[in-house]
Amino acid sequence: MRSLFCAALLSATVVFLTGCASTSGVGRFHTVVLDAGHGGIDRGAKGVDGSTEKKYALDTAKRVERRLKRAGYRVVMTRKGDYFVPLPTRAAISNRTRGAVFVSIHYNWASRSSASGTETYYYNSRSYPLAANIQRELARVSGNRGVKRARFHVLRNNLRPSALVECGFLSNSGDARKVRSSSHRQRLADAIVRGIVKSSR
Numbered sequence: 001m002r003s004l005f006c007a008a009l010l011s012a013t014v015v016f017l018t019g020c021a022s023t024s025g026v027g028r029f030h031t032v033v034l035d036a037g038h039g040g041i042d043r044g045a046k047g048v049d050g051s052t053e054k055k056y057a058l059d060t061a062k063r064v065e066r067r068l069k070r071a072g073y074r075v076v077m078t079r080k081g082d083y084f085v086p087l088p089t090r091a092a093i094s095n096r097t098r099g100a101v102f103v104s105i106h107y108n109w110a111s112r113s114s115a116s117g118t119e120t121y122y123y124n125s126r127s128y129p130l131a132a133n134i135q136r137e138l139a140r141v142s143g144n145r146g147v148k149r150a151r152f153h154v155l156r157n158n159l160r161p162s163a164l165v166e167c168g169f170l171s172n173s174g175d176a177r178k179v180r181s182s183s184h185r186q187r188l189a190d191a192i193v194r195g196i197v198k199s200s201r
């Protein structure tokens with residue numbers, strides 16, 4: 001998957017090629033803006049078992065927050081509870097936080113119930129190493145769907161290196177069963193933390 005992705009980018013730009021060859025970092029940073037997807041009236045995806053994306057996204061973000069703080073990072077959360085935060089506000093929180101990277105945490109849904117695994121999105125080339133480092137670690141925990149580029153609002157309107165993580169499909173019975181387990185969510189969080197830490201260079 002990874003080599004295919006690199007091959008696909010060969011004709012794109014030198015920046016992309018460099019990012020692929022040596023998935024390095026995004027420069028030094030000491031602050032991480034964590035964005036738990038959805039919240040409040042926006043419940044996000046609904047799982048086959050009735051679980052909600054907003055709940056799992058916040059739970060996972062809090063696990064990432066704890067680990068990052070323990071590792072000495074400053075963490076800014078775009079939401080800390082079950083309430084609605086508009087997308088422009090999430091991007092604005094990131095944009096006013098100097099020297100930070102931004103990581104948005106989501107769980108996925110697809111009408112095709114067989115779709116499963118993890119994937120990480122980025123928008124600009126500067127953010128590619130962050131997304132690639134996180135996805136490389138997530139792939140060790142749960143199925144690898146690769147690194148993808150998308151024009152998501154919180155990525156497109158973000159001045160910081162930024163990535164959006166999809167931690168598994170609530171529409172897939174296998175993924176949903178795993179995600180119900182707090183130890184699995186902790187493994188996902190630990191993988192996200194490793195990817196973030198590796199990007200600070």
Ligand SMILES: [Zn+2]
Pocket residue numbers: 037038044045053106107
């Ligand atoms: Zn979502």
